[in-house]
Amino acid sequence: MAGLPAAGSSRSGASLSVAVGGRVGVTSWWRTPTARRFIFGYTLLAPAVLYVALLVGVPFLFSLYLALSDASVGDPVARFVGLDNFKAALENATFYVALRNSLVFTFGAAVMKGLLGTSLAFLLVQPFKGRTVVRALIVIPFTLPIAVSVLGWKWMFDSQFSVINWALSHLGLIGEFGSESWPVWLGQPGLALLSVMFVNVWRSFPFSAIVLLAGMTSVAPEIIEAAKVDGASFMQRFRMIIVPMIAPILFIGAAFDTVFTLSDLSIVYLLTNGGPDGATEILPTLAYNTGIRGGALGRGAAISLFLFPLLLPAIAILLRTLRRRQY
């Protein structure tokens, strides 16, 4: 028979204590310092978990429920239809156009934002007079209400009264209104997609620049100076010192940007509503027009859920790389 454990020792679940004077009592595990730390930690974490569960988990599960049902906007009693809505999306030729456009829109915009954001961050990290004011001004596109700024762009891209075309025409770069060389920004398929991407880039690249700037200012100047002394060129310093050092910030910024861009409905909806002939159709506009305006909630939800397998691996890879770098 095993002897009694020593006073104060504990096993998982409960500990047996032998008190002075021969009184023996059982102390609950949750009163131990380990358990208290455990409970305290999870209590601090609980609001965040609750927030994610309620505002992300529940809507996600609800959209999954909708996608597997024949729910419509006016019928609360939906029938389980399995994967029919996903099959319907895959049978829809417009879906493939929207999928292709979503990928081009997201990755094209990401590349442009990366280039412009990096250039801007390098400019803003340099000391010059009025730097604080300039830094504040460049975030204006990001802070403007999206409806207002996109309507401004809609006018600038207007087929007849475009200020861009007016300027180009006065500079002699294009012909008069009505001539062959007069660009119709939102009417020519390639230009239309480029225009919506451009507005997304215009709106978001200050965010990329600010993220980069935050990272760059955290790199100790001594390290850069030492690299300079060692003869490292500008690109070598950027590629081999700055980028590795600010990689965690870059990864988080990239993750945010990918999610926001891929699920961005407003810019396309307000500028072209997916037209002409699907040239700017993306998954969010197709899902909205099918699910809400067309009333077929189930099919709309299924289309929007196609974003999930696109985003999940991208985010998983980013977070995995980030974790590896941390340890």
Add this chain to the structure above:
Amino acid sequence: MSDPHQVQSDHHSVDRRKFLKLTGTGVVGASLLTMLDARQAPAQLKGTSLRLLMWSHFVPAYDVWLDDFAKKWGETNGVKVRIDHMPHLELPARYAAEFAAGAGHDLIYFVGQILTGHYYKNLIDLSDLANGLGKKYGGWMESSKSGAQVGGTWYGVPDFFIAIPMLWRKDLFDSAGLGAPDTWEDFRKAGRILKAKGHPTGMPFSHCNDANHNWRSLMYCYGAKETDPSGQTILIDSKETREALKFAKAMYDEGMTPEVFSWDDASDNRYLASGVACWVHDAISAYRTTQDTNPKVFEHTYVLPEAKGPVARLNMGEPNVWAIWKFAKNVPAAKEFIQAIADHQKEAMEASRGYNMPFLRNQYTRPMPGLGGDPKLAALQEQDKITVFFGNPGPMTPAAQEVLTTFIIPDMFTKVARGVPVEDTVKWATGEIRRIYAKHKAS
């Protein structure tokens, strides 16, 4: 406990100016009350409140009139009325949210996107009201019924529709030796001749409401049908559709510029008002915009209710329908309000400057407000005879609604205008429409 200071009386003298002001206000108020008292709402409405969800009308003056009418109607009947205006494209999302929450406005309004078929199980049966209005005003336009009825029961009450006529420049037509146009061929010819003189035409090949209206009108004039009258059989794959597509392609090539691929609902208004367009196919808001912004062009702008096609002269209108949620807190007041608006259709049409076309036959008695007094608009006083709605000749079902909101018809015309063969395009559109109707049939 009473406050002794409350019962103080003023003994100011009434001077002449104040007397005139008071009596003037009294006369105006009394006139309005007489107007609104024509039908007195039931006494049990007193002390209740009514919430309406409306669109932001394309003619802002109409919203001013409506808000004022609602205020005075509320004062007369002891109902506190509140109207919320929203852009029409945002209304479907709002209805979905209200339906999911089971709470919201008492009286709602479907604009262009008719959701009666989706929500009818959750809408009040308004058959008594709609039948009463039909009886009082000479009956409803036949084509309007499917926007408000499901299975013969009225779950909505049609309010007005928007006519989309041809607006053409007489001075430009005259300068080219062209007579007054009457057919689609006439308009095609005008586009061909006048484009060369710097005055092209335009119909939107894009994802906007006008594109949905315009190309359907052309299709229907060519005899093309979306479905059979029951809405069960899809008839888009036809010789008539192909003819309409070929005609549209020719009309684009000869008379339009690529900017039509980028147009929104206001672009054709601007095109006409700018003096560039030789003709556009648009609601009379374009005519009114031109009247307000470019009187010189307006002077030469004329209106044709619709161009005649090889088979018919049919105009696709945009319908607007009232509905009341089952969860509405004040159904009696909502019904009374619909009745009051219908009884004041002439004032409403006047306020909209002839934009709000009635669905009730007897409201076409001449002269119609906003139209009868303008020789150029007078022809629209028979618009009820040529107006049909989306899905034609089938009903405005949820499936037809989805075909509308996913822009399949405008995309079909866009593809052909861009050079995709007609056969491939018809095959694509038929497939898309069949898929949508099959899904709705299955559910």
